[in-house]
Amino acid sequence: MLLTVTDLHKGYASADGQITVLDGVSLSLNAGETLALTGESGSGKSTLLHLIGGLDSADRGQILLDGVDLTALNDADRAALRRGTVGVVFQQFNLIPSLKVADNISFQARLADRHDAAWCAQLANRMGLDAQLDKYPEQLSGGQQQRVALARTLAPRPKLVLADEPTGNLDEETAATVLALMLDLVRDTGAGLLMVTHSQALAGQMQRQIHLRKGRIA
Numbered sequence: 001m002l003l004t005v006t007d008l009h010k011g012y013a014s015a016d017g018q019i020t021v022l023d024g025v026s027l028s029l030n031a032g033e034t035l036a037l038t039g040e041s042g043s044g045k046s047t048l049l050h051l052i053g054g055l056d057s058a059d060r061g062q063i064l065l066d067g068v069d070l071t072a073l074n075d076a077d078r079a080a081l082r083r084g085t086v087g088v089v090f091q092q093f094n095l096i097p098s099l100k101v102a103d104n105i106s107f108q109a110r111l112a113d114r115h116d117a118a119w120c121a122q123l124a125n126r127m128g129l130d131a132q133l134d135k136y137p138e139q140l141s142g143g144q145q146q147r148v149a150l151a152r153t154l155a156p157r158p159k160l161v162l163a164d165e166p167t168g169n170l171d172e173e174t175a176a177t178v179l180a181l182m183l184d185l186v187r188d189t190g191a192g193l194l195m196v197t198h199s200q201a202l203a204g205q206m207q208r209q210i211h212l213r214k215g216r217i218a
């Protein structure tokens with residue numbers, strides 16, 4: 001099993017007292033498997049993704065990623081794991097404006113000390129970005145920028161790809177293209193994919209779906 005989440009709890013202190021966001025979430029994902037995570041706004045989807053991605057720490061419960069217990073790691077070790085093993089794609093493309101497309105694509109892999117020029121070139125080619133490599137992000141369309149972000153995420157060959165509404169800022173047709181590319185590449189690399197989406201159409205293209213309601217898997 002690539003990912004096993006067991007009885008995960010997370011809450012935040014708010015002005016009205018403590019709010020429970022995740023109230024005992026358990027799920028699992030195999031390598032090569034695609035899983036859609038749906039749920040109403042505020043149901044805790046992004047929070048769950050952040051915990052699995054090591055961007056935040058849980059109050060209680062266990063996250064086993066490729067045999068490593070994330071909940072037992074300190075911040076530095078979690079960050080290292082995040083750089084190499086997990087790739088995250090957000091709705092906002094989060095590209096680095098001062099870097100050319102080619103350097104944006106290789107950025108994460110270089111940080112993780114996993115840069116592979118041939119693989120980056122292949123990713124750019126598969127994403128249809130060959131003519132954009134010398135440009136800056138602001139010179140690209142939204143769909144192109146998201147393809148750069150996706151290539152950057154896949155460049156270190158993560159075992160797990162976490163995507164939070166990755167096509168939420170794109171029109172329907174562009175979203176379908178980007179999702180198809182993402183599914184193709186995830187399949188080819190054997191990574192697992194956990195994708196948050198509000199779109200039933202997109203969720204339907206994943207192998208499995210889970211629904212979060214009031215901090216629990218419905």
Ligand SMILES: Nc1ncnc2c1ncn2[C@@H]1O[C@H](COP(=O)(O)OP(=O)(O)OP(=O)(O)O)[C@@H](O)[C@H]1O
Nearest residue numbers: 012013014021039040041042043044045046047048
């Ligand atoms: N850092 C934080 N501090 C306090 N409350 C937070 C924090 N992050 C999230 N929350 C609260 O946790 C709840 C769940 O938020 P989360 O972003 O996980 O939901 P979501 O299902 O991803 O929603 P959406 O679909 O709108 O993105 C919300 O009520 C939110 O206000």
